Amino acid sequence: MMSSGEHAPLWADTVRGLAHRVLGPVAESIRFAGSAARDGAREYAYEARDGVLTVAATDGVSASVALHHYLREHCGMSVGWDTVLPLRVTSFPDAPLRHASARVREGYYFNFCTFSYTMPYWDWADWEREIDWMALHGITMPLAVTGHEAVLHAAYSLLGLDDDRIRGFLGGPGYLPFQYMGCLDDFAGPLSSSWIESHRELGARILDRERAFGMTPVLPAFTGHVPREIASTARAGRRQWQGFETWVLDPADPLYERIGAEITRAQIKLFGTDHLYAADPFIEMIPIDADPAFPGAVASATLAGLRAADPDAVWLMQAWPFSYQRDFWTEDRVIAFLDAISDDRMLVADLWAEHDPLWGRFDGFSGKPWLWCALLNFGGRTDPAADLRGVPEGIDAALASPSPPAGLGLSMEATRNNPVVFELVTDQLWNRVPDLDAWLDAFVTQRYGGQGTAGLRAAWRGLLDTVYGAQGVRIAPDQFPGVLTTNPSYERTPDVSRALWYRPAVLAQAWERMIEVAEQDPGLLDGPLGHDLVETGIAYMARAADRLYLDVVESAGDPERVARFLKVFEDLDRMLACRPEYTFQHWEAKALSWAAGPADREVLRDNARRIITVWGTVDSPLLDDYAGRHWAGLVGGYYRDRWELWARGLTRGLAGDPAAETELRERLRERAETFLRDGAAPARPGDLAAESRRLLAAYAGAREAEDGR
CATH class of the missing domain: 3.30.379.10 (Chitobiase/beta-hexosaminidase domain 2-like)
Structure with missing residues (x-):
């Protein structure tokens, strides 16, 4: 006892x-x-x-x-x-x-992007619930960037910049993590003084709670990215990221180490330290000097700045550049970079290990301790998909390797989607999963508190055989282009076949079993069943939209088929409106809750609308719809309107009239500007079980009838 x-x-x-x-x-x-x-x-x-x-x-x-x-x-x-x-x-x-x-020492959590795509507008109640989730699931090493803007403001004030210039450099609140990574500055802002102060307090509260559980938070560090005023009098170079230009210091300039130290000192003063710092000086940008030795010089200067303020500093770096720009990051370059840092001063996060593991390619990261991480979700896209069986296999292989990971992590760009995947990863912090089917049965029983077990287990077996059986599938925005959230074009036809590797009838059966449980026990819809029912509905309706889109193209824009295609958007929108978190209004309201005045309100509204649609400017297609969401107000409004504009000119577009594409681009730009100005109409919530049943009958039933002909 x-x-x-x-x-x-x-x-x-x-x-x-x-x-x-x-x-x-x-x-x-x-x-x-x-x-x-x-x-x-x-x-x-x-x-x-x-x-x-x-x-x-x-x-x-x-x-x-x-x-x-x-x-x-x-x-x-x-x-x-x-x-x-x-x-x-x-x-x-x-x-x-x-x-x-525990099987491993550490459970890592978050990606810089998560703080833009999921929680930019969270308050303490949201964070308290999230930190509880983290503790219950074994997270010991969370990335913590909330409030870092206060650190940068303090450091650059000491370096002589005035308040207006610093807040302009920081940009809009919804984009701050990209500023911290050095991807952009001076965009979608300025940042208000009230935001800086309120989030300094919120960041401190988050860190206090994480540390009280015994977690070791990872704080941001200097990447070399500086304001133009500083770059103009220093050794610096310009970089481009997705159409945004920024300035980065040459590591040979003494300012690199000095600014890194000033930022670290300001951070320790405001937030304390656990000696772990995250910095990604390259992330998705080629170094400004092609000399193979240059990345090593950046590594040395980055760590020198950290150690000048904190002699015990350890640098955590995401290995994402080695995957994203693998043509540049040859094995020799990566090893030279890693070898510039002693093994006890660096921790490497293998960010997309469930799909593109790098630990084998670089021999366990040249002796550095490293983390096996699951990325899966890009931008907060809401299509449910994963290779569920591949997750335990990938983790077991890593742990059995000569250089096993020091921890497992979740590095998704956004949370609140595909929860089964993230539960599966965190479970393996403590337990091996030798039998996925048995694990899934237990997951289902526990997720719904033992209610509706037989029907829900059958439903999840169907999901495992369909959307969660994506073996070998690259689940990324550039390879998973469902038409619902794709910007229309006559010149670029989405390859919708990539998103369908399973039999739709099996998914329809899984969906129906979930609906039956919801009809028998409506109280379950307030919890996880409501979320899962919406995700399953999205999965089926997204592929229905793909199929009806092809019908429109094959019929050269037959009006009846166009109407059927556009009705998918309207019908799905009604179902999405049944859950607040699947509405655009929920997102925007959270953003506006931080407004301290009219000007602040305008910036917050713009950021909330911009990042999930055009992302950057209305004239740049580079990140358009990257963070596309199946949300009420977007699906039945913004997305539907775009495809209606496309349908109007389809005959000319299919005939190869070059003016048709030009005119469509202009109409789409105008539609984006309208959305940024006016937003979306309020969603009208309904009964989720009834709406789901209606869609199943209308679309799965129609498909069965067509397939039977």
Whole structure:
């Protein structure tokens, strides 16, 4: 039998607070105790007897994982992003003593982009819920960039720039993470003083809570990117990223190290430090000097700036450039870059390891400790898709390699989509998954609290055989072009076949089983079932739109087929409106909640509308629709209107009239400007089960009739 011990560990109150938020009053029957780590391993033990749950752990995150594992294994309930809390647990069933050790030391979380595509407008309530999720799922090393604008403002003030210039350089709040990565500046702003102050406070609160759990946050660091005023008097070069021009210092200029140190000192003063810093001086931009030794010089200057302010600094770098620009980043260049830093001063995140693992290509990153990460989602796109079976195989292979990863991570560009994938990755921080089918059955039971189990398990087996069976599929915006969120063209025809590697009838059956459970138990729609029902509906309707688009093209714009195609947008929009998080209004309202005045309101409104549509300027196609979302207000409004404009000129376009494409581009530019000015009409929520049933009958039934002819 476990003993709760005489002295509660420092993290006990923090984990107790989580337990109360998750469970309500029954959390009073949990006892927490500390335990000594063996060889630095994270461990826990739990036992339940006579209605009392006792948890002993090496740290707060491990204690939180223990609580979650107990709830899953003995209460049949898990806590996801969409779970209604508190859980319906009134007492703790007896459970024998269980000990567990983590398979890896660290659980990494986030990508710089996540802070633009998911949580740019979150408040403390959102963050508290997210940090609880992180702790319950074993996240020990979160990237933490909220409030970094206050650091940059303080550092550049010391370097002589005035307030207006610094806020202009920082740009719009929705784009700040791209500013931190050195991709852009002076765009979609300026940033307000009230935003800087409020997010300095929010960032500090986030860090306090993460550290209270025993997490080790990773803070941003200098990438060499500077304002034009500084670049004009220094050794610097210009870089281009997706049409944006920025200035970056030459590492040979002493200013590189000096500014890096000033930023790090300002950050330590405002937020403290855990000695981990994230910087990606190249990310998606070729170095300004082609000399093979130049990246190593950048590495040395980056670390020198960090160590001048923090002698214990360790640099975490995303390996994304080595994948994204592999023609430049040859093996020799990568190894020369990595070898410029001692092994104990760098941690490498293999960002897209579930699809394009780099650890084998670069021999475990030349001896550097590294993290196996799953990226999966680009820009927050809402099509559900993944190679679910490939995830455990990829992780097991990495852990069995001569240079295994120090941790596993989630580096998605956006969250709140494909939750099954991210649950599968975090589970493997503690447990191997040798049988995916058994794991999936347990996941389904726990996700819905044991309700509707038979029907929902059957539904998920159908999803595993369809959208989650994407073996070998490159799930990225450039290779997954469903027409719903694609900007129309007569010259560029979307290859919609890439998004269909399964039988639609199997997906329709899975969708119907979910609908049946929702009809039998409508209360489940408030939780994860509502989210999953929408995602499954999106998956089916997106492919229905692809098929009807091809019908329109093959019929040379037959009016009846055009009407059928456009109706998909209207019908899907009605279903999406049933869940607030699938509405454009929800996103915009969160943005405007931070407005401190009319000017601030205009910037926030513009950022919220711009990044999920044109991304940059209306005249640049480079990132147009990159963050395309299946959201009410966008699907039935913005996206539908674009395809209607396309249909009007289709006859001329198919005939090869070059003026047709020019005119279409102008009309689409005008439509984008209208959206940036006016936004989307308010969504009218309805009954999700009824709307889903209506779409299934209209589209799956119609397809069966056509296939039967």
